Amino acid sequence: MFDKILIANRGEIACRVIKTAQKMGIKTVAVYSDADKTALHVQMADEAVHIGASPASESYLVMDKTIQACKETGAQAVHPGYGFLSERAEFCSRLADEGIAFIGPGTRAIEAMGDKITSKKIAAEAGVSTVPGHMDLISDAEHAVQIASEIGYPVMIKASAGGGGKGMRIAWNDDEAREGFARSKSEAASSFGDDRIFIEKFIVEPRHIEIQILGDGHGNVIHLAERECSIQRRNQKVIEEAPSPFLDAETRAAMGAQSIALAKAVDYQSAGTVEFIVDKDRNFYFLEMNTRLQVEHPVTELITGIDLVEQMIRVAAGEKLALSQDDVSITGWAIESRVYAEDPYRDFVPSIGRLTRYRPPVATVSDDKIVRNDTGVYEGAEISMFYDPMIAKLCTWAPSRLAAIDVMGDALDRFEMDGITDNINFLSALMEHPRWREGRLTTGFIAEEFPDGILPAVPDAAQLHDMAQIAAVLGHICEARKNQISGARFDGHLRHDDGMRVIRIAGQECRVGVDVKSGTFAVTLDDQTSKVETDWSPGDSVAEVQIDRKTIVVQVQTHASGLRLRHRGMDLKVDVMRPRVADLKRILPEKEEADLSNLLLCPMPGLVVSINVAEGDHVDAGQILAVVEAMKMENALRAEKSGVIKKINAAAGDSLAVDAVILEFE
Ligand code: ADP
Ligand code: ADP
Ligand code: MG
Numbered sequence: 001m002f003d004k005i006l007i008a009n010r011g012e013i014a015c016r017v018i019k020t021a022q023k024m025g026i027k028t029v030a031v032y033s034d035a036d037k038t039a040l041h042v043q044m045a046d047e048a049v050h051i052g053a054s055p056a057s058e059s060y061l062v063m064d065k066t067i068q069a070c071k072e073t074g075a076q077a078v079h080p081g082y083g084f085l086s087e088r089a090e091f092c093s094r095l096a097d098e099g100i101a102f103i104g105p106g107t108r109a110i111e112a113m114g115d116k117i118t119s120k121k122i123a124a125e126a127g128v129s130t131v132p133g134h135m136d137l138i139s140d141a142e143h144a145v146q147i148a149s150e151i152g153y154p155v156m157i158k159a160s161a162g163g164g165g166k167g168m169r170i171a172w173n174d175d176e177a178r179e180g181f182a183r184s185k186s187e188a189a190s191s192f193g194d195d196r197i198f199i200e201k202f203i204v205e206p207r208h209i210e211i212q213i214l215g216d217g218h219g220n221v222i223h224l225a226e227r228e229c230s231i232q233r234r235n236q237k238v239i240e241e242a243p244s245p246f247l248d249a250e251t252r253a254a255m256g257a258q259s260i261a262l263a264k265a266v267d268y269q270s271a272g273t274v275e276f277i278v279d280k281d282r283n284f285y286f287l288e289m290n291t292r293l294q295v296e297h298p299v300t301e302l303i304t305g306i307d308l309v310e311q312m313i314r315v316a317a318g319e320k321l322a323l324s325q326d327d328v329s330i331t332g333w334a335i336e337s338r339v340y341a342e343d344p345y346r347d348f349v350p351s352i353g354r355l356t357r358y359r360p361p362v363a364t365v366s367d368d369k370i371v372r373n374d375t376g377v378y379e380g381a382e383i384s385m386f387y388d389p390m391i392a393k394l395c396t397w398a399p400s401r402l403a404a405i406d407v408m409g410d411a412l413d414r415f416e417m418d419g420i421t422d423n424i425n426f427l428s429a430l431m432e433h434p435r436w437r438e439g440r441l442t443t444g445f446i447a448e449e450f451p452d453g454i455l456p457a458v459p460d461a462a463q464l465h466d467m468a469q470i471a472a473v474l475g476h477i478c479e480a481r482k483n484q485i486s487g488a489r490f491d492g493h494l495r496h497d498d499g500m501r502v503i504r505i506a507g508q509e510c511r512v513g514v515d516v517k518s519g520t521f522a523v524t525l526d527d528q529t530s531k532v533e534t535d536w537s538p539g540d541s542v543a544e545v546q547i548d549r550k551t552i553v554v555q556v557q558t559h560a561s562g563l564r565l566r567h568r569g570m571d572l573k574v575d576v577m578r579p580r581v582a583d584l585k586r587i588l589p590e591k592e593e594a595d596l597s598n599l600l601l602c603p604m605p606g607l608v609v610s611i612n613v614a615e616g617d618h619v620d621a622g623q624i625l626a627v628v629e630a631m632k633m634e635n636a637l638r639a640e641k642s643g644v645i646k647k648i649n650a651a652a653g654d655s656l657a658v659d660a661v662i663l664e665f666e
Contacts, residue, residue, distance in 0.1 A: 001024070001026070001313075001314075001317050002026055002076045002077045002101070002313070002316075002317055003026065003027060003076065004026065004027040004028070004029060004046075004073065004074055004075045004076060005021055005026055005027075005028060005029070005076065005077045005078065005079055005103065005313070006028075006029040006030075006031065006066070006069060006070050006073065006075035006077070006078050006079075007021075007028060007029070007030055007031070007041065007045070007078075007079050007081065008031060008060070008066045008078050008079070008080045008081065008084065008085055009041075009060065009079070009080060009081030009082075009083070009084055009086075010032065010033075010036055010039060010041055010060060010081075010376065010387065011039075011041065011376035011377075011387065011388065011390070012374045012375050012376035012377075012390070012391075012392060012393060013081035013082055013295075013374075013376070014030060014041035014045075014081060014376065015040055015041050015044055015374070015375065015376050016309065016374050017079045017081060017309050018030070018041065018044045018045055019044075020307055020309040020310050020313070021079075021309075021313070023307075023310070024310060024313065026313070027046045027047075028044075028045040028046050028047075029045060029046065029047045029048070029049060029069065029070075029073045029075045030042045030044070030045035030047070030048040030049070031048070031049050031051045031059075031060070031065070031066060031069050032048055032049075032050055032051065032059075033050075033051065033052055033053060033054050033055075033056070033058070033059035033060060033386070034050075034052070034053050034054045034059075035382070035384045035387075036054075037050075038381070039376065039381070040375070040376050040377060040378055040381070041376055047073055049069040049072060049073060051065040051066065051069060052065055054384065054386045055386055056084065056386065056387065060084045060085070061084055061085065063085065063088075063090070063091050063094055066078065066085065066091075067094065067095065067098055067100070070095075070098070071098075075100070076100065076101060077100060077102070077103050077313070077316055077317075078100060078101070078102055078103060079103040079104075079309070079312070079313070080102070080103070080104055080292065081292075081293065082290075082292050082293055082294065082295055083163075083164070083388065086104065086291075086292040086293075087110055087114050087163070087290070087291055087292055088110070088114075089107045089108075089110040089111040089114060092104065092105075092106065092107045092110055093107045101316045101317070102316065103270070103312050103313055103316040104270045104291065104292060104293075104312070104316070105215075105266075105268050105269055105270045105272060105291045106267060106268075108266060108267065109266040109267060109268045109269075109272075109291055110291045112266045113266060113272075113288070113289040113290075113291045114291065115160050115161060116158060116159075116160045116161075116162060116198065116288050117135060117136070117137070117160045117196070117198050119288055119289055120133075120286065120288075121135060122265060122266065123262050123286045123289075125265070126258075126261050126262045126264075127258065127261055128258045128259075128261065128262050128274075128286045129258065129283075129284060129285050129286060130285055130286045131156075131200045131201055131203060131277065131285040131286070131287065132151065132200065132201045132285075133151055133156075133198065133199055133200025133201050134147045134150070134151060134198060134199050134200070135198065136198065137160070137196050137197065138157075138181065138198060138199055140181075141177075141178045141181045141182060142178075144157065144177050144178065144180075144181035144199060145177045145178060147199050148171055148174070148177040148199055149174070151199060151200070151201050152201070153171065153172050153173060153202075154170055154171065154172045154201075154202035154204070155170070155171050155177065155199050155200065155201060156168065156169075156170055156171075156199065156200050156201070156202045157169045157170075157171055157177065157180045157181055157184045157197060157198075157199050158184065158197065158198055158199070158200065159184055159185075159187070159188030159191075159192060159194070159195070159196065159197060160194070160196040160197065160198055161188060161192040161193075161194035161196065162188060162191075162192065163192070164191075164236060165232070165234050165235035165236030166187055166188070166191045166192075166633065167184050167185075167187045167188035167191060167192065167197075168184060168235050169181075169184050170202050181197060183634060183636075184197055185197050186609075186634065187633070187634050190629070203277045203285060204279070205279065205280045205442045205444070206230075206277045206278065206279060206442060206443050206444075207228060207230045207244070207246055207277070207278045207279075207441055207442055207443065208228065208229045208230050208232065208237070208275065208276075208278075208287075208443050209226050209227070209228050209229075209230075209244050209246065209247065209255070209276050209277075209278045209284070210226060210227050210229065210273050210274060210275040210276060210294075211223050211224075211225070211255050211256055211259040211273065211274045211276070212224040212225065212226070212227065212271065212272075212273055212294070212297070212300045212308075213259050213260060213263050213268070213271070213272050213273070213274060214270075214271050214272075214306075214308070214311055214315075214321065214323075215263050215264075215268045215270065215272070215315070215321075216269055216315045216319070216320055216321040217269045217315065217318060218320050218321075219264075220320065220321045220324075221260045221263045221268060222260070222321065222323060222324065222325045222328060223256040223259055223260055223325070223328075224304050224306060224308075224328055225242065225243055225252060225256070225300070225303070225304070225328070225330055226242065226243055226244050226247060226252060226255065227240050227241065227242040227243075227244070227294075227296055227299055227300060228240065228241050228242070228243075228244035228245065228246065228247075229296060230441035230442060230443050230445060231430070231436070231441065231445050231446065232443050232445075232446065233348050233446050234348065234633070235443070237295070237296060237338065238337070238338055238340075238423075238427070238446070239335065239336065239337055239338070239427070239430065239436075240296035240299055240335070240336045240338075241299060241333065241334060241335045241336070241401070241404075242299040242300050242302070242303050242330075242333070242334050243303065243330055243333070245401060245441075246278065246282070246439065246441070247278075247282075248282075251278075251282050251284065254284075255274075255276060255284055258274075258286075259274035262274055262286070262289065263289075268291075269315055270291075270315050270316065271292075271293055271294075271297070271308045271312050272289060272290065272291050272292070273289065273290045273294045274286065274289050275288050275289070275290065277443075293308060293309065293312065295338070295390075295393065296336050296393075298334070298372060298374060298393060298395045299334040299335065299336050299395060300334075302332075302334035302370060302372070302395060302397040303330045303331055303332060303333065303334050303397070304328055304329070304330065304331075305331070306323070306328070311323075332397055332398060332399045332400070332404070333397065333398060333399070333400055333403070333404040334370075334395060334396065334397040334404060335395065335396050335397075335404045335405060335408050336393050336394070336395045337393070337394045337395075337408060337412065337427045338390055338393055339390070339391045339392040339393070339394055339415070339417075339422060339423065339424060339427070340389050340390055340391065340422065340423045341353075341383045341389040341390075341391055341420045341421065341422060342389050342421065342422070342423055343421040343423075343604075344423045344425070344426035344454045345453070345454055345455065345456075346603050346604075347453065347603065347635075348423070349603045349604035349630065349635070350385075350389040350630055351383070351389070351420045351421035351422070351604075352383050352384060352385045352389075352420065352605065353382070353383060353419050353420040354380065354381070354382050354383075354419045355377055355378075355379055355380065355381050355382075355383065355391075355417065355418070355419045355420060356379075356380075356419035357379060357416055357417060357418035357419060357541070358377060358378060358379040358380075358381070358416070358417055358418075359379070359415070359416040359417075359542075360373040360375060360392060360394070360415055360416075361373065361394070361410075361411040361412075362414075368398060368399060368403070369396065369397065369398050369403070369404075369407045370395075370396060370397035370398075371394075371395075371396050371407065371411050372394075372395040372396075372397075373392055373393070373394050373395070374392065374393040374395070375391065375392035375393070376391075376392075377391055377392070383420050385605065385630075391417075391422065394408070394412065394427075396408040396411055401439065402437065405431050405436075405437060406431070408431050409428055409431035409432065409568060410551075410553060412424055412427050412428035412431065413428055413542075413553040413554065413555065413566075413567055413568065414542055414553050416541050416542060416555065425456065425457075425566055425569050425571055426454055426569060427569075428567075428568050428569050429456075429457040429568055429569020429570075430569070431568065432457065432568045433449065435449065456569060456570055456571035456572075457568060457569030457570045457571075458506070458570070459506055459570050459572070463567075463570065464506060464508065465525065465526070466547060466552055467505060467554075467565055467567070467570070467572060467574070468503045468505055468510050468512055468525055468574075469512060469523045469525055469530060469532055469547060470532075470543070470545050470547070470554060470565065471503050471505065471512075471562075471563055471565060471574040471576050472501050472503055472512035472514050472523055472525075472576060473514060473521045473523060473532050473534060473545070474534075474536060474543060474556060474558075474563055474576075475501060475503075475562070475563065475576030476499075476501070476514045476516070476521070477534075477536060477537065477538065478538050478558060481537070481538050497578075498513075499513050499514045499515050499516075500512075500513050500578075500579055501513075501514060501576050501577065501578065501579075502575075502576075502577045502578070502579050502581075502582035503574060503575070503576055503577075504562075504575040504577070504582070505572055505574045505575075506572060509582070510525060510526070511525075511579070512524065512525045513525075519533075520532065520533050521533070523547075530547050530548045531546075531547075531548055531549075532545060532546065532547050533545070533546040534546065536556070540556065541555060541556060541557065542554070542555055542556065543555075543556050552567065553567070554566060554567040555567070559573075561575055561577075562574050562576050562577075563576065597640070597641075598643070598646075598664060598665040598666070599661050599663075599664055599665070600625055600626065600637060600639075600661070600662045600663045600664075600665075601658075601659045601660065601661060601662065602628060602650075602656040602657065602658060602659060602661075602662055603628075603635070603637070603658065604628070604630045604635070604658055605630060605655075605657055605658050606628040606629055606630030606635070606655075606656060607628065607629045607630070607653070607654070607655050607656075608626060608627075608628055608650050608651065608652050608653060608654045608655075608656060609626075609628060609629050609634055609652060610626065610627045610652050611625075611626045611648060611650065611651060611652060611662070611663070612624050612625060612626055612627065613625050613626075613645050613648075613663070614645065614648070615646065615647060615648055616644065617644070617645045618642070618643075618644050619639045619643060619644075619645065620639065620642045621638075621639055621640060621641050621642050622638050622639065623638060623639045624636045624637070624638055625637050625638060625639055625645075625662070625663065626650070626662055626663070628656070628662075637662070643665040643666060644665065644666040645663055645664075645665060645666075646663075646664045646665055646666045647663060647664045648662070648663045649662060649663060649664070650662045650663070
């Protein structure tokens with residue numbers, strides 16, 4: 001076994017690998033860029049080597065620097081994590097030349113599977129069912145249109161070198177095929193330095209289900225069942241689970257057998273994933289093989305009890321798999337939520353900044369639930385524009401799917417984060433979504449369920465009832481605190497206080513009576529009195545409240561006139577007032593918000609790729625006005641309504657801040 005390994009990665013996955021190495025008694029070496037000087041993975045490792053400037057192309061992607069770091073520190077093996085150098089065959093063979101082990105598959109497997117076109121051909125030869133399509137390159141936009149109409153719309157236009165959901169577009173007609181080809185090609189060139197494009201049939205109502213496999217250097221390959229990753233945005237996974245609510249034992253066995261056949265065809269060793277797209281009749285088609293540890297591997301670990309990183313390290317050290325297929329069994333259900341620095345309310349644009357607050361839920365392991373949070377950040381850390389916007393992977397396990405979902409909802413409600421925009425509210429809203437709870441999924445779930453974009457969840461009557469009671473109690477606690485501080489007002493106020501409050505919440509008003517009796521509150525609303533308990537005090541940003549023994553966790557911010565409460569995706573501004581104040585407020589006019597509808601604002605910090613209109617142009621709703629690149633994604637900004645362009649304030653090549661005015665309408 002190795003004495004020391006180097007982790008050629010950053011963020012949560014570097015931390016994840018270090019944890020297992022430490023458990024196995026192996027010393028660890030971290031590498032870091034300028035931006036990551038104080039990163040968590042650097043703090044966790046036994047040693048750390050600086051490898052260059054912040055852009056990945058000058059640090060994490062430079063093979064020489066990583067190899068040099070191995071030599072300097074005496075690391076005998078490299079774990080590449082995911083992304084960066086993990087799927088670069090050249091890296092693997094250069095390490096071999098230096099006598100350093102690669103904790104991953106062999107060069108040949110990476111090469112064969114790294115390219116979507118090549119891997120599809122090999123899969124087809126190994127008897128694996130593949131997506132129908134054109135297995136060769138597309139030369140230009142007109143060729144794309146021709147092939148697309150031969151295959152039959154809808155089609156998926158893809159970068160052969162693609163990954164991470166980038167360089168991929170669906171087309172339903174000739175125009176979209178032309179535009180999609182151009183976008184995919186330019187995105188592929190900038191993200192992968194390889195602009196080869198191919199086209200395959202778009203599988204309608206698809207589910208993304210993938211098989212985890214594990215092979216050794218002695219010809220053994222087993223599979224560790226499936227993960228379903230159908231909840232996606234921008235063709236990228238947001239929520240994953242294992243097992244899949246859709247597979248029966250027969251389909252699972254067939255997918256497992258085909259995955260093993262493909263792995264054997266390329267002498268696969270280490271952990272790897274064979275991704276399939278599954279249609280509504282449970283026909284499954286090979287998409288691609290990821291020759292690395294997958295982001296969502298924890299859900300497999302939670303249902304099988306197998307530490308995949310440990311297995312990878314053992315295989316790389318030459319050990320035989322200690323497990324056979326019969327040793328693998330599935331227990332319970334696991335869910336992963338990817339916590340991203342992004343704004344779900346603005347089409348998931350990435351967000352950057354300092355994490356002024358970062359308090360993930362407490363890790364828990366008991367017989368009926370597990371909460372695990374894989375992270376690479378800490379409070380005070382900076383989320384930079386240089387890398388992936390994923391902050392953490394929150395995983396839960398429970399004996400059943402619904403129980404695991406409820407543990408997740410609760411854990412998300414407890415997750416405190418500030419300083420950047422995050423998707424936690426959206427994730428926790430999803431946990432309440434009936435279709436998700438029923439397991440009726442497709443990769444179009446988010447687009448289908450939120451056709452007009454994502455908005456904070458709207459409370460139902462029962463939730464409103466709970467939130468009004470919580471607001472009344474928290475409001476009461478705030479007031480009691482204020483009165484304690486200014487003792488003089490204490491007397492007068494409380495004496496005339498009958499405990500009655502008017503709560504204004506989600507456009508509705510209700511009257512709630514609060515009566516305190518030895519630390520518990522009797523709260524009356526709609527002629528119904530509940531017993532409410534909480535140990536919340538002003539300043540705490542999370543309140544755990546029991547209403548008649550039911551526990552509800554809410555995130556709380558206090559404002560001059562009221563509270564902001566967040567729970568399961570609801571984001572509620574609540575006014576808590578004495579009845580007399582409420583009467584007065586009703587007479588005051590509401591402040592109007594500024595009208596921004598005649599401006600096109602830059603939705604994220606980014607680089608202008610093109611301005612597609614000119615001053616004086618008449619544009620239709622839906623027409624592309626400009627293309628902005630951020631975090632390696634090209635985003636087409638479209639007109640929300642028709643109009644005439646009055647003024648253009650930006651040009652291609654400009655670097656813009658969020659909310660910069662790109663152009664103005666008449
Ligand atoms: P998974 O399939 O494990 O969920 P993703 O597809 O989400 O992984 O990608 C994981 C990370 O690796 C992302 O940060 C993505 O940008 C990066 N990545 C994946 N494939 C490639 C690739 N071929 N080239 C560069 N980066 C990649
Ligand atoms: P990446 O390398 O970026 O992970 P994949 O080929 O694995 O690319 O595709 C990513 C996602 O895009 C899939 O999970 C699925 O949602 C969608 N997708 C890809 N190809 C197809 C297809 N032919 N039909 C339907 N959906 C597809
Ligand atoms: Mg994929």
